[in-house]
Amino acid sequence: MPISRTFVGAGLALTAALAAAPASASPAQHTPAAHAAASPAQHASVGQDAFTFAVIGDVPYGAAARAAFPGQIQQMNEDDLRFVAHVGDIKDGSSECSDAYFAAVRSALDTFEHPLVYTPGDNEWVDCHRTNNGAYDPLERLATVREVFFPVPGKTLGATMPVRSQAALGLPENVAFRHNRVAFAVVNVQGSNNSLQPWTGRGLSEPTTAQLAEVEHRTAAVVEQLRTTFAEARQRHDRAVVVLTQADMFDPSQLAAAQADPAAVSGFRAIVAALAEEANRFDGPVYLVNGDSHAYAADAPLAAGSPWLGVYGTPAADDLRRVTVDGAANATGYLRFTVAPNAAGTDDVLEWEAVPFAS
Numbered sequence: 001m002p003i004s005r006t007f008v009g010a011g012l013a014l015t016a017a018l019a020a021a022p023a024s025a026s027p028a029q030h031t032p033a034a035h036a037a038a039s040p041a042q043h044a045s046v047g048q049d050a051f052t053f054a055v056i057g058d059v060p061y062g063a064a065a066r067a068a069f070p071g072q073i074q075q076m077n078e079d080d081l082r083f084v085a086h087v088g089d090i091k092d093g094s095s096e097c098s099d100a101y102f103a104a105v106r107s108a109l110d111t112f113e114h115p116l117v118y119t120p121g122d123n124e125w126v127d128c129h130r131t132n133n134g135a136y137d138p139l140e141r142l143a144t145v146r147e148v149f150f151p152v153p154g155k156t157l158g159a160t161m162p163v164r165s166q167a168a169l170g171l172p173e174n175v176a177f178r179h180n181r182v183a184f185a186v187v188n189v190q191g192s193n194n195s196l197q198p199w200t201g202r203g204l205s206e207p208t209t210a211q212l213a214e215v216e217h218r219t220a221a222v223v224e225q226l227r228t229t230f231a232e233a234r235q236r237h238d239r240a241v242v243v244l245t246q247a248d249m250f251d252p253s254q255l256a257a258a259q260a261d262p263a264a265v266s267g268f269r270a271i272v273a274a275l276a277e278e279a280n281r282f283d284g285p286v287y288l289v290n291g292d293s294h295a296y297a298a299d300a301p302l303a304a305g306s307p308w309l310g311v312y313g314t315p316a317a318d319d320l321r322r323v324t325v326d327g328a329a330n331a332t333g334y335l336r337f338t339v340a341p342n343a344a345g346t347d348d349v350l351e352w353e354a355v356p357f358a359s
Contacts, residue, residue: 049180050341052080054114054334054355057087057246057291058121058327060105065331069108071359076334077113079355082179083161084114084334085186087291087325088121088246097128097141102148109149112158117184119173120145121246121291122191129199138199139214146172169221176229181239182339182349185229187222187271189245191292194219194267215267223274230278239342240349241286243275248292248324250301250308258311269312276302276314286320287350294327296335296354323352333357 054076060069076084090105091097102124109116125141127133149157153167154175163175163186175186195215198204207215226243233241249268258265279286279302288301301308302317309316325335333356340349 050339051082052338053082054084054336055289055325056334057325058089058294059331061092061328068359072357073111075358081114084116085244086118087244088119089123091123093123093127094132096134097136106148109157114158115156115161116158117156117186119186119188119246126190126192126195129201131201135201166221171221174225183229183233183238183241185225186244187225189222189247189271191247196267219270222271226274230282240284244289246292248290250322251293262311272312273314276317279317279320285349288322291325291327293324294330296326297324
């Protein structure tokens with residue numbers, strides 16, 4: 001695909017911002033098996049009141065991914081999308097969390113021509129205590145992320161789309177919006193046990209008082225956002241609720257550790273409990289879309305018989321569906337979601353497919 005001069009320039013700036021860092025290890029590249037890959041030109045036009053959106057996450061990781069990122073943005077710009085969501089991790093976990101890198105990524109994200117909804121990942125603040133990340137204070141990095149990427153509360157990056165934010169609570173990254181009777185909530189939930197792991201890169205072996213206070217405040221805000229979104233969706237008779245976040249709270253590679261020690265996922269407990277309760281009260285499907293674990297998955301993590309029910313101590317929530325987007329080395333495309341028209345008469349309000357990047 002031809003890349004305009006503007007996007008080439010953005011790619012050079014992004015590549016120059018940081019020296020290359022090794023990408024995190026991840027499973028072999030693959031295409032979501034349940035959904036056929038397609039290019040934007042192959043898509044049939046959707047119904048008048050249907051719409052599409054794209055989700056990416058855990059990208060760009062490393063120098064090659066940073067160089068390719070502007071062309072990938074251009075490809076999404078050329079697709080017929082209502083908006084794009086980035087579910088966090090704009091860098092790998094082994095590179096510096098510098099102001100220069102944040103500014104370079106912000107410049108690249110500004111080239112989105114669709115509204116861009118972004119929620120931070122742990123690599124850009126939680127894990128910045130690591131020595132190879134610069135041994136930063138994660139709370140200082142979180143404040144910087146908010147300054148760089150959320151300077152105007154209620155305004156998306158890229159094109160402007162109305163969203164309601166929790167800026168009054170100090171969380172401008174938590175937003176809610178609605179399209180065609182589908183309610184969306186974007187919430188800051190982090191890997192690394194929702195930021196409860198000690199900042200070992202700063203010589204600490206236990207969470208600090210400030211760290212615990214941040215987790216408590218942010219978790220309460222997330223639960224409030226979920227409760228409000230579901231209450232409004234019920235009142236308006238919405239067809240579905242979509243929750244977008246970074247953390248994979250049902251990562252199968254972490255199941256054994258969580259079963260052996262449920263405290264390993266204690267930072268997610270209140271959020272999972274709220275999701276389960278609200279999903280059971282809502283008359284329609286609930287979609288949890290996340291990144292973090294880098295490997296595509298689509299399942300019902302709290303369905304009857306799921307081992308996660310014992311880990312989190314929640315009742316079954318059969319209508320909660322989890323979709324994890326590919327990331328890191330697997331980030332060779334984006335997930336394109338199609339929302340069914342109102343008259344479709346289907347329980348599957350959302351369908352999705354992998355769209356490979358051309359470059």
